[in-house]
Amino acid sequence: MTVYDTIGRTYTSTRRPDPRVAARITAALGDAATVVDVGAGAGSYEPPTTVLAVEPSPTMIAQRPPGAAPAVRAVAEAIPLPDKSVDAAMAVLTIHHWTDLAAGLAELRRVARSRVVILTWDQTVAREFWLLREYLPEAIAIDDARAVPIDRLADALDARVEAVPVPHDCTDGFLAAYWRRPAAYLDPAVRAGASGLAQTGDTRLRPGLARLEADLTSGTWTTNHADLLMMDELDAGYRLLVADLP
Known part of the structure; x- marks a missing residue:
């Protein structure tokens, strides 16, 4: 069983692809x-x-929409394709x-002829996101343990790195999507x-969520983050890595 067999059951209700x-x-x-989409989930992007x-995850495969590309239950470390069989491999x-x-990166390079594209995040930036820093620091440890350093990833792929800012009305509910809509995190x-x-779990998050709710009710959050309300997008650490293959 994968982690998404547990937490991904209602994934498509909040994780709708953002057009930007x-x-x-x-x-x-x-x-x-x-293109091969590795770690494809429900097919976003x-x-x-x-x-x-x-x-x-069969739970995620079951949520793929009609007409989506055919899906196979397999892992990044063993992509079921021949060498150089697609133009590009993507992992979002x-x-x-x-x-x-x-092993996963080697597989992306093995099956792709021309390009590897990866969307991930820079934890050195992400851990400073107001939600985590001020209210839910318990969740930082989860991502500290699993995030891949961007310089390590860029070196491994010989990739260029591009920042992907989060629009204020982002439709894809990843962690920082609601940076200007704080009540959504409740x-x-x-x-x-x-x-x-x-994965952190509501039991551990409950005290911080209570503080956030109180600060929203009192107006403290709005006072402390008035600058965010003037912004259309935020660099919350999301990064696109693009590697052209020899």
Whole structure:
């Protein structure tokens, strides 16, 4: 059983692809005519050129929409494709779940002819996100333990790194999506859609959530974060890595 067989049962209710994030991923894939999506989940951000989705969780595969690319239950460390069989391999917010990062990266490079595209996050930036720093520091330890340092990843892939800012009305409910809509974090469904919060668990998060609710009621949060309310997007640490293969 994978972690998403437990926490991913209502995943599609809060994790709808954001078109601006999608545009960045599509641009990074360039003119790739065939793509494999590794750690594909329910199929967010898959371009029409996706020929195969690789996903270990049957719970997530079951949530893929009609007409999505065919999915196979498999892991990043053993992608069921021949060498150089697709133009590009993509992996969106998944590498922190892999059991063997080096093996997974090697597999992406093995099956792709031209490009590898990975969306992940820089934990040195993400841990400073107001929600974690001020209210839910218990969740920082989860991501400290599993996040892959961006410089390590860039070196391993010889990739360029691009910041992906989060729009204030982001439709994809990953952890920092609601940075300008703080009341959303009080919703258990929203927390269930962010793996770091879901894995920390509501019991440990309850004191911080109570402080957040009180600060929203009193207006303290608005006073302390008035600058955020003037911003349209925020760099919360999300990073796109793009590697052109020899």
